[in-house]
Amino acid sequence: MIQYFKNLDSKTVEIDKPEVGAWVNVLPPLKQEEFTELSESLEIPLDFLKDSLDIDERSRYEIDDNVKLIVIKTPTENNSFNESDAFYITIPICIILTHNQIVTVNSFENEAIKKFLNTFQNRHPDKRNMMVLKIFEKVTTNFQDYLKEINLRRNTLEQKLYDANRNEELLQLMRIQKSLVYLSTALRSNELLMMKMARTNFLQLNEEEKDFLDDLIVETSQALETANTYTNILSSTLDAFASIISNNQNEVLKRLTTLTIFLSIPVLIASIYGMNVPIPYKDTHLAFWLPVIISLIILIYVVANYWKSKKK
Template identity: 25%
Template sequence: MINETVLDQGHKLVDVHSTKNLNDSDRTSLIENYNLTNEILDYADDENERARFEYDEYSQTFLIVYNVQNENEQSDDLSQRVLPISFAIKDKQLFLFTNDATHYVRDYLLYAKKNFSEGKENLLWELIFHTFDQISSDYSDQISETDSKRNKIQRLIKKHHSSENQILDLAELQDLTTYLSTAISGNATVLNEIELISSGKVQQLHLTKATHEHLHDSVIEIEQIKNQVNLSSDIIDRISNTYNNILNNRTNTTMKVLTVYTIILSIPTIVSGFYGMNMKLPIADQEWSWIFSLIITIVIILIILWDLHRRNSL
């Protein structure tokens, strides 16, 4: 579905909203009525496309593929928690390609428009950079939520309330931060490319000083988010390793205790086994011989316990 929104007298937003992928009628309309190329549409329609910045000299169209979060945050498939959207700038038209899970980005563009007066220079780029800032803020909120979940698991581990659920939760957080880190790194690369190209004044990308400063601020913001998610990912990995070490240590302690019990409990069996044999043994014919066997058993147990203690095995 294609909807047009007038931004000011000279600019308009073309919202290309698909349920999942572009249908044939929308693709035909974009090619025939808006002069977009199949290559641009293939990039914009690919749900697995990596973040990128391209300029098509033939159609004189800028294309930006950017990673945003899935509006359905409860999606079971973590690989779908981050999805690509596309912006295309041709002449004075801004094309936005989204699906049902990412269409909220249109609201960011329209909200950003309220901050600018009629005839604003570099209006389309300013709208895109404001949208990038809001997307970065969304990532920051997601990372903070992830940190909160991580702290909760940490507290449970410290209180020895750990269970299989914590292992699964940690694994999910590790996967989520990996997807977030990859998406944010791709976005940072895109912004750095735009800044580099705009600074060199090539490929017809000419930004005013104010717009370029805004772009630079957006680059700094995404770099901070990138560092934030990398730090969060490192901490989660360390907690996971610590948790594994704790579980291994508990297993070793359990095995050590069981080994000690096995050794101790085997001694009475050995001693009583000797006195149960059909053969003559010292004082076996005395009435108090069973007491003597208990004394021998206790003495041997004490000697073994002392030896284990001496070797720091208890």
């Protein structure tokens, strides 16, 4: 699906065809016919449009016949039905600067483009570089929002795990850990992209735009540090819970072993006394009570010594 937007009197208006200064937004479902038509009408290399279809496309930029392509990664919710997959993944957004328009191509709907659409009435289509930087800003804000949500969910799951020690919470924490890997990898890629753009001045920015890009680099670096911090905290938490579970298991096994030893004493005496050989008092009522009394005396002695040694 292809959308065309234009800014008229500080209002976002959807139009039927691309015009000078318009914003072209390509959303799923993506069709080959639409790509071909858009490529021919706006003189965009077809590969630039198809790059967004690869979910593993890295953050980068390139230029072909004065048409500029910028690929940046943004987080989104994972709609997979697999319960072991990450809660959040990252997807590419392709930003294409043609001779007269700015084009964004998305393989999935994402919050960054929605936020940019909500503020498009404040943009100046003639300042295309600033529009690109504003998309970068929405992407960075999107990362920060998802990191806050991940941290909140992590704290909630950790508290539940402290209270219940269930496998369900551990599985969800592992899904959060996978999400953080996706986010930190994409943030690192975006940071390198922005730093390279600032170094090479790919967009030919003016001083105000350069300062804005520098601020975005700082915010992206901060988001990356936050993601790394959350990843380290979660890894330490999972290691701690693994140690706790192992200690609990050892404690249970220790108690079971002790109980087995205690129970083996009367079993041993009863087994000896029940052998098919002549035994004392076999023809009296003491044939039952004698092994019971002996077992209790020895058992009490062993238990008393056990508790005495445990208190030391």
